[in-house]
Amino acid sequence: MKKFVLSAAVCVCLLFMVSALYAEEPAVQWGSYYSPGNFIPEVSLSYEGYRYNGWHYYNGTSYYGWRLYGQLGLYPGAEIIMWNPDIEGFSPFALGLSGVARIGVPLSRYESFTVGAGAEAVFHLGFRGFDFPGSEYLDRVDLFVKLGVGFDFLNPDGFKVGFISQAGVNYFLNDRFNVGVSYRYWGANNYGRNGVAVQARYRFGKTSDVKGMGKLWDGLNTAVGDITALSYVSQFYTFYSIAAYTGGYYYSSSDVQEGTGGIWSYKSDGETFFIERTFLEAGSEGGQWWLLRYFTKDGEEVR
Known part of the structure; x- marks a missing residue:
C-alpha cells in the first residue's frame, strides 16, 4: 500500500510538471525566475554545533569544563514550483513544495550519526522587472521561507517527528544556477538542531516572462x-x-x-x-x- 501511494504521488508530480511545461503564462511587470512546473534539486550544508561550559557526564565520569556538541547537517532535497499568483500583472511570489533529507554528521564523540527526512511548503519573493539603474543585480535576488514537518528514523533517541524550517536568500548566478545563505532548524529530535547554512540549487524548466515596469x-x-x-x-x-x-x-x-x-x-x-x-x-x-x-x-x- 505504501509503495502504491508513493508511486501515485510521483505520477501526479510528473503529470503536473509536464502540463505546466506547456501551459501559457502571461508576461508580468514584476516577477521572479520561477515558473509553475520548475524542478529544482538542491543541497545545503549547515553548521549546527555549539560549545557548552559546565558539568558533563560521559562513560560514567562527571567533569566540569568546555565540551563541543552538535552536528554538521547535510540536506539534499528537491523542490517543485506549484503556483505563481498573478495580481493585476504583478507576480513576485512563487509557491512550491519541497522534499528534503537530513544527514547529521557528529562534530564530537559525544554525538551520534542521524538520518531523517521531511516535507516543506516553500514561499519565494523575486525582484525581476524593476527596470531602474542597478536593478539587474536586484533581479537575481530570491528571498525564501520553508515551513514543514520532518522526522528522524535513524536516531539514538528513537523515531522523532517535529517542526522544520529554513529562511534565507538565494542569488542567481545565471538564469538556472543559484547559491545562497540561510538559517535552518530541524526539530525532529530531542535537541532541535539549528544553524547557518549555505546552499546551491539548479532550476530546470521554463523561465517566467517578465516584461518589466519601464512603462x-x-x-x-x-x-x-x-x-x-x-x-x-x-x-x-x-x-x-x-x-x-x-x-x-x-x-x-x-x-x-x-x-x-x-x-x-x-x-x-x-x-x-x-x-x-x-x-x-x-x-x-x-x-x-x-x-x-x-x-x-x-x-x-x-x-
Missing part, C-alpha cells in the same frame, strides 16, 4: 512632469493676477500696443512697491508675451 515608470514620470508644469502655470496666473488685479482694479490690455505698457505704484502699510506690465509681442497662435516686473522705490526687484 509604469514612464507613466509616473509623465504624471510628475504634468504636475510640475501645472505648478508653473499656477505660479504664472498668480503673478498675472497680482499684476492685473492688485488693489481690486482691472487694467485692460486690449488697447495696449506691442512694446508699450505702464508702471503702477501701490502703497501698503506705509510701504510703496511698483508693478511694471509691458506688452512685448503677440504670438503667432493668438498668445501674448508680457513682461511682469515687481520692484521697490529703490529699484530692488521683489521676488
Whole structure:
C-alpha cells in the first residue's frame, strides 16, 4: 500500500510538471525566475554545533569544563514550483513544495550519526522587472521561507517527528544556477538542531516572462512632469493676477500696443512697491508675451 501511494504521488508530480511545461503564462511587470512546473534539486550544508561550559557526564565520569556538541547537517532535497499568483500583472511570489533529507554528521564523540527526512511548503519573493539603474543585480535576488514537518528514523533517541524550517536568500548566478545563505532548524529530535547554512540549487524548466515596469515608470514620470508644469502655470496666473488685479482694479490690455505698457505704484502699510506690465509681442497662435516686473522705490526687484 505504501509503495502504491508513493508511486501515485510521483505520477501526479510528473503529470503536473509536464502540463505546466506547456501551459501559457502571461508576461508580468514584476516577477521572479520561477515558473509553475520548475524542478529544482538542491543541497545545503549547515553548521549546527555549539560549545557548552559546565558539568558533563560521559562513560560514567562527571567533569566540569568546555565540551563541543552538535552536528554538521547535510540536506539534499528537491523542490517543485506549484503556483505563481498573478495580481493585476504583478507576480513576485512563487509557491512550491519541497522534499528534503537530513544527514547529521557528529562534530564530537559525544554525538551520534542521524538520518531523517521531511516535507516543506516553500514561499519565494523575486525582484525581476524593476527596470531602474542597478536593478539587474536586484533581479537575481530570491528571498525564501520553508515551513514543514520532518522526522528522524535513524536516531539514538528513537523515531522523532517535529517542526522544520529554513529562511534565507538565494542569488542567481545565471538564469538556472543559484547559491545562497540561510538559517535552518530541524526539530525532529530531542535537541532541535539549528544553524547557518549555505546552499546551491539548479532550476530546470521554463523561465517566467517578465516584461518589466519601464512603462509604469514612464507613466509616473509623465504624471510628475504634468504636475510640475501645472505648478508653473499656477505660479504664472498668480503673478498675472497680482499684476492685473492688485488693489481690486482691472487694467485692460486690449488697447495696449506691442512694446508699450505702464508702471503702477501701490502703497501698503506705509510701504510703496511698483508693478511694471509691458506688452512685448503677440504670438503667432493668438498668445501674448508680457513682461511682469515687481520692484521697490529703490529699484530692488521683489521676488
